[in-house]
Amino acid sequence: MSTPPTQPTTPAPASVAGRALSDWSRDGRFGTWYALGPADSAEPPLGALRIHRALLAPSGARERLTAAVRAVAKLRLPGVPATVDLLREAGDVWLIVARPPARTVSDLLATGAPGLDEGSAASVLNETAQTLLALHAAGLAHGSLTPGQVVLAPDGTALLAEASLATALGGADASTASLQEADIAAWAALARTLGAAWAAPGTPAADLFARCSDTAGSDGLAAARTTLTSARATLPRDFLRRTALRAAAADALTELTEPAPPRTTEPAAVTAADSPAPVAPDEQRTVLGKRHRSEPATPLTPAPGGDEDEIVLRFGPGVPPSEEEALRALWAAPAPATAPVRRRRRRRAGLLGATAALAAVAVVLWLLLRPTAGPAVTAVRVTAPPQQLACGGTAEVTGVVTTDGRAGPFTYRWLRSDGQRSGVLTRTARRGEHEVALRLRWTVRGPGRFHGTARLQVLRPDTTPLEASAAFTYACAG
Known part of the structure; x- marks a missing residue:
């Protein structure tokens, strides 16, 4: 791809859409x-x-x-950072x-930050892979992914800036297929x-990231993400908290919200080549038709008031809470304790009593923990609302x-046509229960038409x- 041209020397205005620009700036592609x-x-x-x-x-x-x-x-x-608006004002878009x-x-790679480790790397890689897979499933691509386009949200999750702009502005060689391969x-x-x-050389985590990289090149991004998520045991136990990434995001927010000195601008000559079309200095045009502030995405959470296995699938990034809680429960689970054996006066009787108690505990644990085959599943059906x-x-x-x-238990997962997945979930059927109901709530917001398949x-x-599977339709005039 060709290198993007530099921005003309026209100074930035003091405000855009009636809101003040800070003195902070960063060059993007x-x-x-x-x-x-x-x-x-x-x-x-x-x-x-x-x-x-020049790109326009x-x-x-x-x-x-x-x-x-x-x-x-x-x-x-x-x-992806939520889109608020796309507008033309005083000759700029x-x-x-x-x-x-x-x-x-x-x-973070240039300056470092305290506490960044293999868990931080795993979080960033998991979330960026999930976003890229969703873009690709929708027939889109990021197209210009570099560490400079991976942005930290306040909770430490990784967001992709400038998503899909390469499709529009990347030049004649910017086909979707080639951009997906570049992703x-x-x-x-x-x-x-x-x-x-962020991983010590020679550790299992360092080997994991190398394998993920190789797998992406040979088998694709979905296989690479599966390789990553299936090896959580090699990562720090508290990596899901994203402590170091949260701290780095908080530092950046403090930097951006510091009061800026008053800005003054000098009028500058703009040539016809610099400006795509003659525009009055105070003209403001909204390309999206109206200004809107997108609502923040709702994390993947259990449905309030529903069955314990009911899942609200929305737009939460990272590891689903159900998986996170199960993982933490596994790490936090104490070893099974044996009942104390009463001390006896006679040593022989004490040994016999202890042996009997340990044998009883072993039998109980075997009965409780032995693997069960679970029910045999013979059929699956799914229904969705017939009304739009x-x-x-x-x-x-x-x-x-x-x-x-x-x-006994059985495992299942929901897959949505927008690329979102629930992860592997478990439901325990009761004896004599020949039909088990599983529920998925899928919320859609915003104007437009949408056809969803679960x-x-x-x-x-x-x-x-x-x-x-089952499908539904959604329509909103705005």
């Missing part, structure tokens, strides 16, 4: 990023990308940019997002870089698993999963 003051001073700053004017000069570039921004915004992915790209993984290669390089920087969902509607999807009536897979050892 497609323009310059600024921090933009929010409407409420209690809120964090927004991010404002001033698109390079080719015929159709603006239309492609608008289409790319809209396509990503409609997905409402948790791993600005992309406004929910947060500035600070702090980035590139910053996979970039992720593999990121795995190598973070493994070398309206704005902000929630699809109540129900799966019914038919069994042979034996008691697929339920019941996983069976040593054989193919049983599965079924």
Whole structure:
């Protein structure tokens, strides 16, 4: 791909869309990023990308940019900063997002931060892979992934800035297929870089990141992410807290919210080549049609008031809470304790009593912990609402698993057509329960039309999963 041109020397304005620009800025692949003051001073700053004017000069570039921004915004992915607006003002096109790209993984690699370790690397790699897979499933690509595009959210999760802009502004060689291949290669390089920087050489974690990189190149990104998530035992026990990444994100926010000195601008000459079209100095045009602030994504959480296995699948990044809690429970589980044996006066009787007690405990533990085959699953069916969902509607999807009536656990997962997955879940059937209901609530927000398909897979050892699916439609005029 060609190197993007530099931004003309036209100074940045003091404000955009009526909000003040801070003195902080950062060069991006497609323009310059600024921090933009929010409407409420209690809120964090927004991010404002001033698109390079030369990139918008080719015929159709603006239309492609608008289409790319809209396509990503409609997905409402948790791993992409939420789109607030796309507007033209005084000859410049600005992309406004929910947060500035600070702090980035590139910053952390350059300057370091206390506590960054293999757990930090695993979090970043898992979340970026999840976002890229969702983009690819929707027929999109990031296209220009580098450590400088990986931004930390306040909770330490990794977000991808400038997603899909390469599709619109990357030049004639920016086909979606080639950009998706570039995404996979970039992720593999990121795995190598973070493994070398944040994992001690020769450790199992360092080997894991190298294997993830190799797997991405040979078998694809989904296989690489599976390699990563299946080896959590090699990572620090508390890595899910993202302590070091949270601290780095908090430092960046403090930096951005410090009061800036008053800004003055000098009028500058702008040539016809610099400006795509004559624009009055105070003209402001919103490319998306209206300004909106996207609601923050809701994490994956159990449905309030529902069955214990009911899952609300929305847009939470990272490891689902159900998996996280199970992992922590496994780590925190104490070793089974044996009942104390009363001391006896006669040593022989004491030894016999202790032996009997230990034997009894062993039998009880074997009965409790022995593996159970669980019920045999014979059929799966899924139903979704037949009526069309309206704005902000929630699809109540129900799966019914038919069994042979034996008691025991079985595992399953939900897969959504937008690329989101529940992870592997477990449900225990009661004896005589021949039909087990599993529920999925899928909430959709925002204007537009959407066709969603939910697929339920019941996983069976040593054989193919049983599965079924159902679809629903959503329409919202805005």
